[in-house]
Amino acid sequence: MRYRRFGKTNLELSVFSLGTMRCLESVSTFAETLEQAIALGINHIETAKGYGKSEDYLGSSLKNLSIPREKFYLTTKLSPTSDTQQMTRWIDESLSRLKLDYIDCIALHGVNTWDHLAWITSDDGCMKALQQAKQAGKINHIGFSTHGSLDLILATLETNLFEFINLHYYYFFQRHASAVQLAYEKDMGIFIISPSDKGGRLYTPPPTLKNLCEPLTPLELNYRFLLSDRRITTLSIGPTTPKELLEPLQVSNNVSPLTESEKTILERLENHLQTILGKEQCRQCYQCLPCPESINIPEILRLRNLAVGYEMTDFAQYRYRMFENAGHWFAGNKGNRCTECGDCLPRCPENLDIPTLLSDTHQRLNGSSRRRLWE
Structure with missing residues (x-):
């Protein structure tokens, strides 16, 4: 140790x-x-x-x-x-x-x-x-x-x-x-x-x-x-x-x-994510916030990145289902609250179709609600 x-x-x-x-x-x-x-x-x-x-x-x-x-x-x-x-x-x-x-x-x-x-x-x-x-x-x-x-x-x-x-x-x-x-x-x-x-x-x-x-x-x-x-x-x-x-x-x-071998693994992970997600990758700039519907857009799209890019669906579902159920411990509404108002679209440097991605994430990850462990 x-x-x-x-x-x-x-x-x-x-x-x-x-x-x-x-x-x-x-x-x-x-x-x-x-x-x-x-x-x-x-x-x-x-x-x-x-x-x-x-x-x-x-x-x-x-x-x-x-x-x-x-x-x-x-x-x-x-x-x-x-x-x-x-x-x-x-x-x-x-x-x-x-x-x-x-x-x-x-x-x-x-x-x-x-x-x-x-x-x-x-x-x-x-x-x-x-x-x-x-x-x-x-x-x-x-x-x-x-x-x-x-x-x-x-x-x-x-x-x-x-x-x-x-x-x-x-x-x-x-x-x-x-x-x-x-x-x-x-x-x-x-x-x-x-x-x-x-x-x-x-x-x-x-x-x-x-x-x-x-x-x-x-x-x-x-x-x-x-x-x-x-x-x-x-x-x-x-x-x-x-x-x-x-x-x-x-x-x-x-x-x-980090060794050169470890750096190579990290580079491999990043390249794989870019290849799989392509033009749908959220790069976590947070410029889409604030959202009028209090949707935590970057976190939702991060979970989508992980689920689609690395098949980390179990983790992404675990976290996504805490939205609207954990108060200030995991703040923000789920993706289905999007009204397609378009406020976020001109602020996204990647020109992502954010409403569509939010809807897709909700369909992939929503399910029974989760609360914090000791609740």
Whole structure:
């Protein structure tokens, strides 16, 4: 296992972190997974108030396993709120559930809207409670996670209130590249969340994608894309059992720059996408927004790119079906809401027939609704 400095926190974190959102089958399985992670060199554990019984399971497991406090760093996450006293209560409740005297890192969980940012920057919002808790020794470092727009993420970074960021950024989703760079320039720790699942459900890749990535697996390639980037500190793994730790950690020592062979694979992926999609490829410039019907056009067409170009239909359906069902965690309406008003058409530098592509995507990917895991 390799370790990297987590920005200005100066914590030395393992390049893989144990995410506990999915390890909720039972407290015994949770404890086994935690014990295995520590044994394999993982020293950073991530949980959240909103992850069901995760904090309870983690607190019980840490106590029962008698893991020395110096063996791990822990991040938990609490939702933004405009109520200072509520945030203070939440911090104390998390400490109680985790059975700890202090928490290494607290991230505001889901700075996803401009209202959330306003609550943070107000004189009496949640940041006041976090700073008071830090002064009291209850927490050591403050960061944030986000599923928001790039503009919102950059604005949040520019507040200079945070020491680290939990961010979605992968080979198949590079929209947040400028946020990675800005966070790095501000010496913030960068924690990439859900690279195997939100990064493309790469643990169950389709045959086309597998063939394009050989001799690596798609999962290995995505990990290498991220680990080769020295700006990034750590990647989350979200196992449900101890066994699911093994495959990701096979690359935990390989943090060197991309090899020529790996660069060739990435070039092959890009060429294949261009060949298959041709003039229907959305290049993710986001100039089509805003949409009068609040359709997240670029994300919908990104999912179409992946489904048509790489046959990543299972992943694309999984994400598409969250539209209109996950609130600000996955904002935007589905493609069938398009009224063919034409507002987006003159703004598209690729001259895409966006209404037709939205309709096609809806037909390909719509189905039963999906909600967030712990709902």
